[in-house]
Amino acid sequence: MVDTGAQHSVLNKKLGPMSKKTSLVQGATGTKRYCWTTERKVNLGTHQVSHSFLVIPECPAPLLGRDLLTKVNAQIHFDPGGMSVTDGLGQPIHVLSLALRDEYRLFVPKPSETIALDVQPWVHKYPLAWAETAGMGLAKQRHPVVIELKAEAVPVRVKQYPKSQEARRGITPHIRRLMDAGILRRCQSPWNTPLLPVKKPGGTDYRPVQDLREVNKRVSDIHPTVPNPYTLLSSLLPEYTCLPLAAQSQEIFAFEWTEGEGQPVVQLTWTRLPQGFKNSPTLFNEALSEDLCEYRACHPEVILLQYVDDLMLAGTTEEACSRATGDLLQTLGILGYRASAKKAQITRQEVTYLGYKIRQGQRWLTQAMKETILQIPEPKTPRQVREFLGTVGYCRLWIMGFTEKARPLYEGSKETPNWTWTEPMKKAFQTLRQALLEAPALALPNPNKPFQLFVDEKQGIGKGVLTQQWGPWKRPVAYLSKRLDPVAAGWPPCLRIIAATALLVRDADKLTYGQQLLVYTPHAIEGVLKQPPGKWISNARLTHYQALLLDAPRVRFQTPCFLNPATLLPNPEKDRPLHDCNEILAEALAARKDLTDVPLSNSELVWFTDGSSYVKDGQRKAGAAIVDDSGQTIRAETLPPNTSVQKAELIALIQALEQAKGKRVTIYTDSRPIYQERGFRTAEGKEVKNLPEIRRLLEAVQLLRAVAIVHVPGHQKGEDLEARGNRAANAAARKAASRDYAAPILAVGLPPPGMGTLPPVPDYSLPDLAWINKDATLQKDDQDGWYRDQNNNLILPATLGRHLCEHLHTTTHLGEKKTLTLLQTACLRFPRQNAAVREIIQACEACQLMRAEKKQHSGMRYRGEEPGQHWEIDFTEVDRIGPWVHCNHVRQATPEEQEKARAKWKASPHPSNPLKLKLARREAS
Structure with a gap:
């Protein structure tokens, strides 16, 4: 961006969604109105801000205005050595602009452009296993993948987005390389999806990205065996291109391509499984896992973990790990898979895997992941709240009581008409950010030791800490938290803890490898489950809880410990429970404390x-x-x-x-x-x-x-x-x-005695006078002290007016409109009379009992004895172009035609709807 001293920062291209805000801009050729972008996240080098830009396509270059410079806190210094621009802390300003989808790359360690020294010997020894030396791979033992479409799927054609000359030149080498390798081929297909050139950050190179969202909608779903099964827009990298694609399934991934101006537009498609397809991760994960089954059987001394295309090999000794690594690389090369030598971490005691650092039996969040979350600004919309929760939720195992801390944000993630960023949401946002900075290192689960789960429940949220014994200490493995469903949240505390325990035990099963689980709770839930409270829990829920907590032999309940890590509260009397759950449930079940289900011995x-x-x-x-x-x-x-x-x-x-x-x-x-x-x-x-x-x-x-x-x-x-x-x-x-039911009859008594005359002096209360003073048209009569309006209506005190309306309604039982009409006819008014009349009528039991309810239609219509005998015409407004009736195109007869023809149909009003006509055929006379 160019600093020109402009008031607002300007973009000359629409780089995202636009807002409805517009501004008038005075230029050399006149005044014109331009639009603003929505609030975008802008990285200022030291922090992020939300900023909206003015879009002027005629501007020769983007402009850096005073609004953005103010957020940077820019300062210009003139020294003998030259001019310098710094921020408020005196540091030089370096602003890097990039696409929002690539924002995470700011904090990810930049991959080395060269192969690490400790990896180079492995590259020379096993050249067929590396993409840098063997090129793109092809899984030799896999059959071509057949893509199954949904039964109602039809081919879709999405128009290709316009591409700039620079972007087309940037992706051309990649397209040619894929065509030379046989991964792309020409075709003629009824399917077409657009290709998006995306510029790589920090360079001038582009990478092709295909938008397969419409194809994904028409392809049958398969059960995903990995989390986050697909990304809607994903780069075309060679991981999944190892798997061949069946010929009958290749045409659905076609896209348009032209190499330059004047060149014909052709269609290209994939012969391998493409990136961006929703089932690619699952298919690749299953294929690689099956191909490595023999390797796992031959190397029981090591552990091989697989997450799609990320492999981690762990061994007890460096020699065993090195030997197994060599066999793994040789197996991958023979099978046709390729690994990246630039990303490889071989025979190291500390590795980064799936965003976590792992070392000496512990795992913790990397600094890059923390900084990525801390750079997120405060949300301005429910969607941004959901995005933040999704990002920070990936780290919830490190945050104790995550669900409780994030409760205001979950409530604010719902779309509402008058959504606002409240103070509780802001506090929860800051609390979660602070919890990330204080996130501890968690122990890796040991499958050879039992686990301990400490559970507590508070206000409908279950909290737990999963630990394992490490000498005399209990090391935390994960912090768990779950929100109870609305039904369980309404139970007494002694039952809510059962639901919380069931939820957390089910979550802990993902980490315990089927080992014994010792559960510590402040309630005796084992005894409550054995004597089920049938008035609270349905049979289906009770069966589920008993099967999960009582019938599982690996789950054992323990007495509360001296310090429960889930509550951080001491329990000095370890052997005795703090309360009797059965007594509390008995009190909660009764509408009064002495209510019993046993007959009284001295009943009257x-x-x-x-x-x-x-x-x-x-x-x-x-x-x-x-x-x-x-x-x-x-x-x-x-x-x-x-x-x-x-x-x-x-x-x-x-x-x-x-x-x-x-x-x-x-x-x-x-x-x-x-x-x-x-x-x-x-x-x-x-x-x-x-x-x-x-x-x-x-x-x-x-x-x-x-x-x-x-x-x-x-x-x-x-x-x-x-x-x-x-x-x-x-x-x-x-x-x-x-017996026949006799509806209550409204008893109308004799009318009460008359109201008498008005008091000589009005008794206006202070609220009455305040209401009168708000209306400048009300004037006081100096002779009698009564107020009147410009229509000479007498203003009564509110108490007197209400008494008059009660007397009138008791006598007549009139409705709201009729009562107000009588007051108007009598030239009477009083403060808040509409509300008073409405309250009097609603409080009348006789009127509420005799109120006529709207009758529902029986749902049956007369169809006649033969075709065309009975017609019903709905009231509608015709197009007024010609004389044709809209519903059945029957034209109205002219006078001449009426004289020549005999009338054979009779029109009459519909018996139940005045807006309809009933046409019945009659015999000609």
Whole structure:
């Protein structure tokens, strides 16, 4: 960029998405409006900033404006030796611009342009194993790969993006080299995807990148055996080109190519498995793993780890490792695979593998990875929040309580209309960055030793530390954290710890190699699982937890230790638990502390409740009943139609509790409605049905002096008290349901006495006067002290106006609009009258009960006895171009035609919709 003293920094090309912001620019030829880019990340050498650039295509060169210089904190010094430009710390300014997708290369150690000295002897000894000496490889023992398309897939053609002359010249040598090697060939294909030349950072060379996103959408998915199975835009490097591609599958990867101006455009395609294809990593990983099976069997003294095309060989001694390395290089050369000598690390005690440094049984984050994350600026959109979480989540094993620290960011990653960057998000962002700087070194898992997992749960988040014994110490292997699902998060603490333990044990299985796992928790979850709390956990969940935690022989539960690493809290009484989980669960299950499911020994009343609901003559009938221990009916009520049996049983239980107010009662029922502690949600996480009745039930339980609600199985045939009482309650409920339901009738009493006359002096409150003062049109009458508006409407005090509306509604039961109309007709107003009228009508029980509900259509339409007998025409607006009707192109007859022809159709209004016409054919007279 050129420093010209401009106010704004300017780009002369659109290098990314544009914003809606525009600005007027005054130039030599006049004034013109130009657009701005969106906020882009700009590396200023010492830090990153977010900046928006003005795009002026007519500008001969990009301009460095005062806005960007201010963010750099640039300072110009004039010395006898010359002029210098520094930043605020006095350091020279070096600004490097590069594409955002290549930003990580700033912090990745630059690969050596030459082969390391300790690797050169291996290159000379095994020349067929290296890409630098043997060229591109070809897997000799692999059959050509056949790509399976989806059943509905059709060829797609994506237009080639424009390429500059410089970019075309930059990728031409690479295309020619691939064509000479037979990896690219000419073709004629209905498929086509674009080729993107990408400039390599720090040089003038370009590399070709093919956009295969549309092809990936049309190819069948296979189960990925490696994480992050594909990258949408990936460079065409020779790793996957070792695998041949079947002839029938080559055409789907075609792209357009021309070597220069005036040259014809041709199509090229791949004969090998290309980069950018979503299944390439999985296919290559499986092929290389199968080809190396024999090598692994012949070298049991070493360990060979494979991640796609990255191999790491580990041995106990340097001699064994060197010998196995030589055999591996020879095997790769014979099989047709090629390794990179510039990236090789051979017989070293410290290596960098997959972004981690590994040495002496430990692994830790590299400085380059930390700096990459620390350079990310504060997010401005939910998408940027998700990008940050995805980047820092790769290092979550090193951050204790990662899920708890990142909770505000997870909540802020959702797209909302009024999204803002809040203070809790900013605090979580800074906390995670600081945690990366303090990330410890973790021990490598030892498959020959048992593991210890320390678990704790807090506010719906499970935290754990996986350790292994190292002498007298426990060395951390990984820090684990998981968020509980909404159902488990609503359980009591003694059950939440079970869900947290199950989640963390499942995560720990990825690192323990099937070794014994000792689990330490502050709760006795083993005993709780053996006595399952069926009212909280569904059978499917319970079976899953028991199979994972109890039936697995390698999982063993231990008593809490003196210092739990998951909480960093001491437990001085190691042998005794801090609480009794069964007692806490029993208290949590009860709506009141003395509520029991055992009959009271000194009950004043013993009642049985039941509800009934069945269908008769196409209509569901329902009823609820209460009977005493002698079989006498205490109460039986016919319920509204379409009432479910569950709701009927709830109503019967509620009525029994309310009728026995203040007494000691034992109630037998066959329902179990307990949902309060779970936030009124079912075990599957859905909102519970009959929520108003359940809330009313929980309130009614508090009305009694002592209560026992005993669950009994329904439809028993014995002669004991429970069986006889349940049968009597069921019979009374069915008898009540068989009667016709009589809807409540609105009782209209005599109108209350008149309101009388207005008081001589108005009594306006302070809120009334504040409301009056806001309206300049309201004037006070000096004679009587009443306020009036410009239409001579009398302003009443709010209390008096509300009393008047209550009196009016009690007399007439008018709706909101009618009531306001009467006030307007009477020339009366009062503060906040609309809200007051609405509250009065909503509080009227009679009006709410008699409110007319919208009737749903039955879903059936008359079709006639023969084709064309019955027509229905929807109301629509025709195009007004001609006389044709839009729906069936029937033209309206002219007067001349009407005289010649007899009318055979009759149009009449539709019986249920006034916007439709009904056409019926009739016989000609």
